[in-house]
Every structure is written in structure tokens, then in C-alpha cells.
Amino acid sequence: MHKLSLSYRWIPSTLANIIDLLKDYKNVITVNESISIWYIVYQLVMLISSILGPGTIFLMVVGAISISFNIDTKLALLVVMLPVLTFCIICLVGNPSTQLVCAQIVGALFAMLMTAVIVGTSLQIQKDGIMSPHSIFLFAVIGSFTTAAILHPLEFTCIIPGILYFLAIPCMYMLLPIYSICNLNTVTWGTREDPAGTYT
Template identity: 40%
Template sequence: MYFFTITATEEDVFILTTDGDVKFTSNSIAFLLDLMVRDDSVGAVCARTFTLGNGPVVWYQDFEYAIGHWFQKAAEHVIGSVLCSPGCFSVYRCKAIREVLTTYASNVNRATDFLTKDMGEDRWLCTLMVQAGRRIEYCAASENSTHCPETFDEFFKQRRRWVVSTLANMMLLLQQWTYVYKYNHRVSFLFLVYQAVLLFATLIGPSSVVLVICGKIHSGLKYSWNWNPVLTLLLQLMICVGFTIICLITSTKTQLTVAKILTFLYAVVMTAVAVGTALQISNDVNGLPGAEANCQNLDSLNNLRIDLEWESVAYLLKIANFPNKKEMSHYSDRYKKIK
């Protein structure tokens, strides 16, 4: 009988993290481990996550997961490093965790620490790994399914944690980009620019929605319901300020109720904006009367019409054979004043 002794280094010890409601197969784990053993600098590998559940909220998350969990992670994997390996189904290298464990387990001393450390623990851990020089990869071949929120209240609470955690960690990464760029050779300047653009687009997202609705950028309720853009802008600013005050002084139940009402109203408004903008684009393309592109040339068209009318009047005066040129000049002067 022969005995073989396999000596594993500390780089070959991994932790599989998963939630209790996640469905996966042994092949999914094998795909994750395959990427881990190829490169010792890889600190974690995440999989491709699908949603489980029924209802409109789940249907929306199907689209959201495809954008945020598939396309965005694939882009980060190609040009740099994935910034969040979700705790629902990922494999972490034990040595990589131990390297940042002291900082990861530190206490919350500031308000910003609460956003980074307590609102999204997995993203905070991945941020520390990237800062330490580790790379986090995405494996699309490894698939898993997780139960996502099916009610608005549960979904709203989850996204309120995820969004602020994402923004806080992205800001932290960009604030220390010189340090990260120096010690992590997988993080390129293009990757940092990509993250800066994503952060900027996220921050201006609410203001972009306000401008689209009020019609300041060739769209909005001005074309659908003929609302005044300035009044629409003021109304939305009042709604934003009012909802901010509600979030500061009222209970969670009241906040969720108001959020439901505003979500429904903005869904109706954005539908009207989309229809009105589509009709305006169709008018502009087809050159229909009333299109904005034609309205801009209305003055020149009116001037051309007046010139043609005056030539016609002059011709008729000539045909009428007025008794003298003085009377003809009298009618000519009167028409020029009208013009």
C-alpha cells in the first residue's frame, strides 16, 4: 500500500461563501477554483448570479443583474479588477483575507466608515484586497441562482444599503488611486478613468432625470403634456427637498410609503416623457409642421413670404395701371410699414 502526502501551501487554502437560499452545482465551484489556482495573486473569484422569484420587482432585477452583475463585472475583469465579489456565492483566498483582516475588523470611528464597513461588508473586503495588490476575477461559466426581494419594501431597503456602499467604496478607491496604481499592477489608468466615469454618471443620475422630465434637453413633459419647463423644474426640486426631509424626520414605514407613491408617479411621468419625446423625434425626422427644427426657421420663412407677397402686390399695381406713380408709391409705402 502506498501513501502519498500532498503538501498544500497557504496560497491553496480557500473559503467558499454562500447564502442559505443560493442554488449552485459542484461544477460552479470547480470553475471558481480553476481561476484561483492559475494565479496566486487572485484574492477572490465571483460567479454569474441569476435571480429567483416572481413579480414585477423580480422582473426589474433580472435586467439589473444582467447590467450590474454580468456586463459591468465582465468589463472590470477585462480592464482591471472586479471591485465586489458578492458574499452570496464566491471563493476567497485565505491568505488574501489574512493580509487585510486587521483593517477589515477595525471599528467604525466616522460616518464614512459606517458607509464602507457596515453597509456592504463584501465590497469593503474587496476594496481592501485591491488596495493590497490583489486581483479579483469574474467567472461567467460558474452559475448560481439566488432569491431576490419580491416586495418593494424589501427591495428598497436592500438597494439603500447597496447604493451608498458602492459610492463610498468607489470614492475611497479614487481618493487613493495613486497608491493603488503603484502597488497593484493589474489596475491600469484606464480602469481608474472608467471608475471615475461610473461614479460621475451615478452622481448626476438624479439631476439628469429632473432635466429630462422638465424638458431642458429637448425632451420631457413640454412635448407630452405641454407643461412649462421652469414650473416642472421647481415642482421636482420641491419634491426632492420634501422627500429628503421625510427621510430625516419620519419613520421607516412612512419613508417606504412615500417612496412607493413617488416611484409610481415617476413611472407614469417617464412613460409620458418617453412617448412625447418619441413623437417629437418623429416630427423632426419627417419634417412635419410644428416640429422644433422647422420652428427655428419660422422667421426666415415669414420674411420670404412677405417678400413674395410684396412682389405680387407690385405686379398687380402695375397691371391695374394707376393714373399716376404718386398713388402707386402711396400703396407701396403703406405695405412697407406693414412689413
């Protein structure tokens, strides 16, 4: 969870920068010939996806658990909601070190769940065949990463730990935004050393 302490400021600062850009997009396009309306549209899509991302991943994990373990969606919702809700509460009332410990525990739980989901998805693909929605989605994701790796041969070896991407999806798309929002009052940047650990 070292990643949380390093990058928790990126989300709010990036969102603030995007919002600032979008508020003045006409002027930005006028004075900067390198920025087109399509770049502004891209930034708008990024803003929307950043806002919807945590909820989307939450629902994706609920659905994946429901399908993989063949359990009712309500039970899967409860299984996912309890650790996330616990993490939210701890982030609101706990100190940063407690928050990071909780993030490690919840992150490990989600990684184990995602491992089970991957196994369940593989079994579902064997059962339904390669033309099932599960198969198409999984192969599309794998294909996009493989294509990117082929197009960037110097970084091709980065695809090797790609399985960790799937395991870390809940951490980076659910836990990190929660941690970021709950720690807006923290004045340290995380990437800069602050031995005093100054917090407001």
C-alpha cells in the same frame, strides 16, 4: 419599493470604496498589475456620474415633461420638484416604513409621468422625423441595450421588460440616492434579515 430597502446601502458604500481607491490610486496601481490607470479613470468617471446623476435625471425629467406636455419649463420644474421635495422631507423626518410608502407613491407618480413622456416623445418623433435629437437619443439608447442583448444571448430575454427601465429611471436615479443619503444612520444592511429592526 422593495428594491429601496434592499439596496439603499450600496450607494454610500460603493462611493466610499471608490473614493478610498482614488485616494490611494498610485499605490493600488503599483501593487496590483491587474489595475491600470484606465481603470482608475473609469472609477473617477463613475464617481462623478454618481454624484451628478440625480440632478441630471431631475433636469432630464423636467425637460421631457415640458416637451411632452408642451408646458412652460418653470411649471414642469414645479411639477417635478414638489414630489421630490416632499420625499426629501419625509426621508429626513419620517420612519423607514413611512419613507417606503412615500417612495411607492412618488415612484408611481413618476412612472405615470414617464409613461406620458414616452408617448409624447413618440409623437414628437413622428412629427420631427427620425433625424431629430429626440429620435437619435431614443434610438441610441434602444440600440445600446439591443446590442448588449445580442452580445449576451443567454440573457437576451432580459430585454423584454426593458420598457420598465425607462419608467424606473426617476426611482433609481433620484429616489434611491435620496433614500440612501437620508438613511445613513440605519445600521441594517437591508439584504440581511434583521427581525429586531435595529436603527441608531
